[in-house]
Amino acid sequence: MKIALVVLDGVQALDVAGPLDVFAEANLFLPEEDRYDITLVGGRPDNVVCSSGITFNVHCDYLHFDSDSDLLLVAGGPRFPDYQPEAGFSAWLQQRALGSKRFGAVCNGVFLLAHAGLLAGREITTHWDHAERLSNQFPGSTVRPDKIFVRDGNLFTCGGVTAGIDLCLALVAEDWGHELAMKVAKRLIVYIRRDGGQSQYSPYLAVGPDEDSLVAKVLKYVTDHISAALTIEDIADAVGVSRRTFSRAFAKHAHVTPSVFVDQVRIDFARKLLEETDIPLKTVAFRCGFNTATQMRMIFSRQLSTTPKLYRERFRADDVPRIAAPAAL
Numbered sequence: 001m002k003i004a005l006v007v008l009d010g011v012q013a014l015d016v017a018g019p020l021d022v023f024a025e026a027n028l029f030l031p032e033e034d035r036y037d038i039t040l041v042g043g044r045p046d047n048v049v050c051s052s053g054i055t056f057n058v059h060c061d062y063l064h065f066d067s068d069s070d071l072l073l074v075a076g077g078p079r080f081p082d083y084q085p086e087a088g089f090s091a092w093l094q095q096r097a098l099g100s101k102r103f104g105a106v107c108n109g110v111f112l113l114a115h116a117g118l119l120a121g122r123e124i125t126t127h128w129d130h131a132e133r134l135s136n137q138f139p140g141s142t143v144r145p146d147k148i149f150v151r152d153g154n155l156f157t158c159g160g161v162t163a164g165i166d167l168c169l170a171l172v173a174e175d176w177g178h179e180l181a182m183k184v185a186k187r188l189i190v191y192i193r194r195d196g197g198q199s200q201y202s203p204y205l206a207v208g209p210d211e212d213s214l215v216a217k218v219l220k221y222v223t224d225h226i227s228a229a230l231t232i233e234d235i236a237d238a239v240g241v242s243r244r245t246f247s248r249a250f251a252k253h254a255h256v257t258p259s260v261f262v263d264q265v266r267i268d269f270a271r272k273l274l275e276e277t278d279i280p281l282k283t284v285a286f287r288c289g290f291n292t293a294t295q296m297r298m299i300f301s302r303q304l305s306t307t308p309k310l311y312r313e314r315f316r317a318d319d320v321p322r323i324a325a326p327a328a329l
Contacts, residue, residue: 008077010050046058074104094117094118106158119155148166182255199293214253218258222235223269234316
């Protein structure tokens with residue numbers, strides 16, 4: 001499977017290394033004929049200089065790369081929102097993207113796709129700090145700043161830096177199944193996918209691409225009833241299976257028990273409230289479905305090795321606009 005990773009001077013190192021490591025780890029589990037074959041395509045021959053000062057050797061420059069790919073991915077970097085690419089590069093990028101089965105960008109590499117005229121009418125995302133500018137500069141697109149990554153047909157975009165890992169894990173899952181993506185995620189010691197807003201550090205495993213799967217149905221029901229006192233019987237009835245069948249099937253596909261999964265989703269919602277609102281901890285616990293603030297603190301400590309209070313102090317981003325505390329997820 002051929003991948004072209006486009007890297008220009010000023011690229012963020014993790015926007016390159018993250019995807020490379022995901023595909024390299026996947027190759028360890030794949031037969032030789034199915035492995036990812038990655039070409040680093042630079043703006044000039046030999047190497048590119050990252051924003052951090054380190055260099056990556058590239059296989060060729062874009063002027064000498066004229067092959068179609070299974071995936072063309074553009075890495076981002078701090079300077080790209082202000083970058084005005086040469087007309088020749090934008091024309092090349094448009095041609096190569098349209099000739100690829102799938103294409104996309106990591107972080108603000110999406111600006112390069114936009115300059116190439118590839119995003120009109122498409123739903124996209126980028127780092128939250130650049131989302132408003134992207135939307136204003138290219139109003140023909142629908143920007144989703146609340147998403148870790150967005151798929152629109154054969155177009156894939158994602159948020160900042162390590163979100164490139166989330167995106168590439170999703171691509172591996174699409175290519176070879178959820179189980180292989182899980183293996184790669186475990187080897188890299190990262191979560192298989194972080195659903196929801198970029199401000200979340202979601203602790204639960206991905207539900208996979210099938211929205212009609214058992215895990216996806218459970219996730220929807222739990223998030224829709226996040227403040228309720230949910231039982232296994234309630235959830236099993238909601239998804240239309242017996243409790244015995246439900247517990248066994250759910251654990252098989254989600255790799256955690258239903259009760260642990262519910263706790264993880266509650267913690268995930270609590271994180272968002274702690275990061276984006278000033279409501280008291282008792283209110284956070286109530287809205288997330290915990291019996292008491294003490295119970296929330298115990299589960300928080302067990303899963304995240306910190307307390308809700310310390311989490312708020314550490315992760316509440318004062319430079320992100322506050323939102324009103326939601327009544328439901």
